[in-house]
Amino acid sequence: MSVRISGFIREAYVVSLRDLRRFWQNIYWLAGQVAMNIADLVIFGLIFRGLVNPQLIPDYIRFITPGVLCLSIFISAFTIGREVGVELRREVTHYLVSLPISRSALVAGRILGGVLRGFIYQSGFIILAVLIMGSPTTEKWVLTITASTLLAATMSSLSITVSTVTRDFNLQAAIRSLVYFMFFFVSNVFYPEKALQARLGSAAPIAYYSPVSMTVSIYRYCFGYLQSVDLFFNLTGLTAWCLISILLAYRLYIRNLTR
Amino acid sequence: MGSLRTLLVIALWDLMKLKNQKVFIAMRFAWFTIQILVFARAVSYIVSQVVLQYTGGVEYYYFYILGVYTTLLYSTSIARGYMIADEFDDGIVEYHLSLPIRRNLLAVGRVLGSSISTIIFTIPMMLVVYYVLGVCNVVIVLVSLLSAFVFSMGIVSFVILIVFSMKSTDLTDIVVGAIDSLLVRLSTVFYPLPVIAATGIASYYVAAVLNPISHASDFLRILVFPEYHLIAPYGPVALILYITGFSMGLLILAIEYYEKRLEAGGWR
Numbered sequence: 001m002s003v004r005i006s007g008f009i010r011e012a013y014v015v016s017l018r019d020l021r022r023f024w025q026n027i028y029w030l031a032g033q034v035a036m037n038i039a040d041l042v043i044f045g046l047i048f049r050g051l052v053n054p055q056l057i058p059d060y061i062r063f064i065t066p067g068v069l070c071l072s073i074f075i076s077a078f079t080i081g082r083e084v085g086v087e088l089r090r091e092v093t094h095y096l097v098s099l100p101i102s103r104s105a106l107v108a109g110r111i112l113g114g115v116l117r118g119f120i121y122q123s124g125f126i127i128l129a130v131l132i133m134g135s136p137t138t139e140k141w142v143l144t145i146t147a148s149t150l151l152a153a154t155m156s157s158l159s160i161t162v163s164t165v166t167r168d169f170n171l172q173a174a175i176r177s178l179v180y181f182m183f184f185f186v187s188n189v190f191y192p193e194k195a196l197q198a199r200l201g202s203a204a205p206i207a208y209y210s211p212v213s214m215t216v217s218i219y220r221y222c223f224g225y226l227q228s229v230d231l232f233f234n235l236t237g238l239t240a241w242c243l244i245s246i247l248l249a250y251r252l253y254i255r256n257l258t259r
Numbered sequence: 260m261g262s263l264r265t266l267l268v269i270a271l272w273d274l275m276k277l278k279n280q281k282v283f284i285a286m287r288f289a290w291f292t293i294q295i296l297v298f299a300r301a302v303s304y305i306v307s308q309v310v311l312q313y314t315g316g317v318e319y320y321y322f323y324i325l326g327v328y329t330t331l332l333y334s335t336s337i338a339r340g341y342m343i344a345d346e347f348d349d350g351i352v353e354y355h356l357s358l359p360i361r362r363n364l365l366a367v368g369r370v371l372g373s374s375i376s377t378i379i380f381t382i383p384m385m386l387v388v389y390y391v392l393g394v395c396n397v398v399i400v401l402v403s404l405l406s407a408f409v410f411s412m413g414i415v416s417f418v419i420l421i422v423f424s425m426k427s428t429d430l431t432d433i434v435v436g437a438i439d440s441l442l443v444r445l446s447t448v449f450y451p452l453p454v455i456a457a458t459g460i461a462s463y464y465v466a467a468v469l470n471p472i473s474h475a476s477d478f479l480r481i482l483v484f485p486e487y488h489l490i491a492p493y494g495p496v497a498l499i500l501y502i503t504g505f506s507m508g509l510l511i512l513a514i515e516y517y518e519k520r521l522e523a524g525g526w527r
Contacts (some may be wrong), residue, residue, distance in 0.1 A: 032437045039444055044456050047450050051319075053307035174286040181290045185298040189306050199300040 008108070015109020016116055022083060022102050023117045034074065034124060041068055041128070057192065065132050066219035067189035070151065070212055076121030077152040078180060080114035080157025084253070085172040088164060093257050103257065107160075107250045109117040114156025115149060122148060134222040140222035143231070147218040150238040154211050157245035164249075164256040187212040220227040263274060267358055269368025276342065284323045284380055291384045293393065296503055299323050306482040312449040315489040317480065321392055325483065326448035328381075328388045329476035333443070334413040335380050337435060340418020344431050347422060362438075364494035366517035370510055373410040378404060399482055406482075406499060410475040411504030425517045446472040451492055455521070470503045474498045 023030070049060040057063045087093055096106060101174070126144075136144060162175045187210045188196070196204040207213050214234040221229040277284075279453040284398065303320035313321045346352055355365060385407075418435060425431045445466040447455070455467050467473050480487040488494060493501070 026433075028433050029415060031426070032440070036440045036444075039440075046460075049456055050457070051306050051310050051450070051454065053305055056305050163364060173282045178286045178290045180295060183292050190298070191301040195301045195304040196297075196303050200297065213261065 003011060008102065008105050011062065012108040012112055014102070015106055015225075016112035019083065019110065019113025020116055020120075021081060023079070023113075023120070028201070030121070032083070033091035033121070037075075037125065038067055038128070041065070045155050051138050052183045056194065062133055062225055063192075063220075064190065065129050066223055066225060067216050069122065069129050069142075069219050070189060070216045072125040073118040073122040073152050073215075074183070076210060077114040077118035078159040078176070079117060080110060080156050081161075081163040081176055084160050085163035085176075086089040088256060089172075094170070098143055103254050107253050110160060110253070111153055111246060114159070116153040117169045118152030119148065129219075129223055133225065136222045136224070139201050143218060144222045146235070147215045147222075147238060150235075150242045151211055151215040154238070154242045156199065156251035157242075160249040161252050164252045183210060183212045186210060188216055189213075209237065211238055214238050214241075263378065264322075264360060265364050266368045266371060269365060270372035270375060270442055273342075273369065273372030274379070276374050277379060280325040284383070288365055288378075289389075290382045291327075292387060294327060295387060298461070299327065307481050310451075310454075313453045315484070315487045315488060315491075317484045317487050317499065321484065322451065322480065322487075323449065324388050325479045326446075326476045327394060329472055330443055330448055331381055331384055331480060332377065332407050332475070333414055333472055334439070335377045336374065336414035337418055337439060339377055340415050341431070341435075342420065342463070343369060343373070343419055344422040346410060354436060362518040363514045367420075367510070370412055370415050372409055373415040377411040378408050379417070394483055403479055406475065406478055409499075409506050410471065410502050413502065413509050414507035415470060415505065419513045420509065420516060423520060442470060442472055446470040446476070448476050451490060452477075452492060464476070468492065471502060474501045474505075478502065486498060 037212045041061070044064050052060045055070070087096065097103070099106070101109075158179060159176060162179050163172050166172055166177060186207045188207060189212060193204065193208065193213075196207045214237050215237075216232050217226070217229045218231070218238075220226040221231070298526070299320055303318070303323060306319045310319045310322075311317075320439070333450055358365075360368075384399075385403070387472075388397075389498045393448065394400065421435055421438075423430050425434055447470075452467060454462075456464050458464075474493075477491050478495055479495075481498070483489060484492075491498070
């Protein structure tokens with residue numbers, strides 16, 4: 001039994017390393033993304049900060065930093081879907097299913113690949129967040145890493161799911177963008193829940209149940225922007241998102257690999 | 260074949276592709292609507308009333324959605340350019356070169372076709388924006404469509420030039436992505452020019468002033484809200500002349516490339 005488990009972990013690890021190698025191949029894309037995210041922080045700091053109502057958000061740069069931290073792991077974990085989509089289109093999937101590894105290890109490896117990409121990409125932004133907001137306590141570091149892992153696994157799985165819905169590359173990109181922007185806009189990354197409440201009224205809770213909002217709330221607590229958050233709700237919610245997304249990705253990815 | 264008829268035939272090539280993009284348009288429309296009705300409304304809620312002195316009294320929400328519509332025009336034009344890049348990879352360019360059509364007409368036809376496709380693609384989104392703004396003046400709608408078309412021609416020509424220079428869709432993807440992000444950020448799409456000037460960063464200000472996206476969005480703002488003219492550095496005539504000059508200049512360069520670089524696989 002333990003041999004089977006260690007075999008499974010090793011197989012998943014090998015698959016994730018392949019995804020990681022491909023991640024480094026797009027070094028210019030990576031550099032561009034990092035530059036853009038930092039530019040966003042600078043522009044928000046320089047310009048938008050002065051436009052925001054201080055009674056609603058006293059310091060916008062401290063408000064947005066955990067949001068950017070969340071976006072960084074979200075964006076990079078989501079890139080795995082593009083790879084999976086390209087593989088389906090170019091029928092690299094035939095090669096993947098011919099490998100002497102189990103299908104479940106293959107799926108686990110792809111999701112793990114997305115999570116690792118997320119962590120690598122986010123590490124620079126974590127340093128930036130520490131510089132801007134100070135370092136969290138050890139307990140809060142554990143909480144931050146847990147939230148990052150759950151969100152990265154959720155986004156990695158979701159992007160695999162949406163990329164396997166269709167073989168049409170443009171449609172894949174459109175669905176991925178739609179899902180991406182849904183999470184991006186309907187969340188508390190750029191504005192507090194109060195703004196959503198004021199603008200969306202009874203529809204505001206949609207943002208409250210978003211995995212992105214849950215992660216941002218945890219980050220804001222860990223980096224000291226918020227004094228308290230409902231940790232049980234946010235962690236349970238994130239775990240539920242993660243499990244459902246992994247299950248969906250597993251089902252759809254396997255279906256597309258074998259059909 | 261008469262030149263006009265040739266142009267029409269080439270432009271139809273691009274328009275025909277729209278038929279297969281209904282789902283894509285629907286999704287883009289959904290995403291744009293969320294951006295307008297959720298993101299823009301929530302962001303404008305947290306912006307203080309101080310911003311009114313920088314927008315000539317125009318509400319930030321209205322200022323913002325016209326900016327977002329301009330970025331949509333820009334990104335859709337870029338996407339049409341990508342399609343041309345895909346054709347290069349798929350070898351369709353050889354087929355086009357074998358047609359009994361002059362190279363300059365081929366270039367103009369592709370740019371026209373892509374720009375018309377962009378306008379058709381973005382019409383549902385434009386209607387949402389004008390509905391939210393309460394615009395029902397036909398002249399304003401027609402002038403804005405015309406300016407959007409001219410702007411789109413410039414961007415499509417620009418992408419074609421990049422595709423020729425990069426000679427690889429992957430590299431084009433990265434370069435255009437980087438230029439895309441920079442151009443949108445260094446423009447007046449999200450912030451009015453006086454706010455950018457107040458940062459004291461001269462290079463940022465100059466980039467925003469020279470940016471064609473700034474000109475296109477500011478032109479639309481003056482068209483819908485004449486009071487915006489009070490804070491814009493240039494009047495509507497100067498803005499539209501700049502956009503026209505930008506587009507015509509890039510179109511001429513694109514024609515030049517089609518005529519001189521395409522033959523004998525020069526694009527590879």
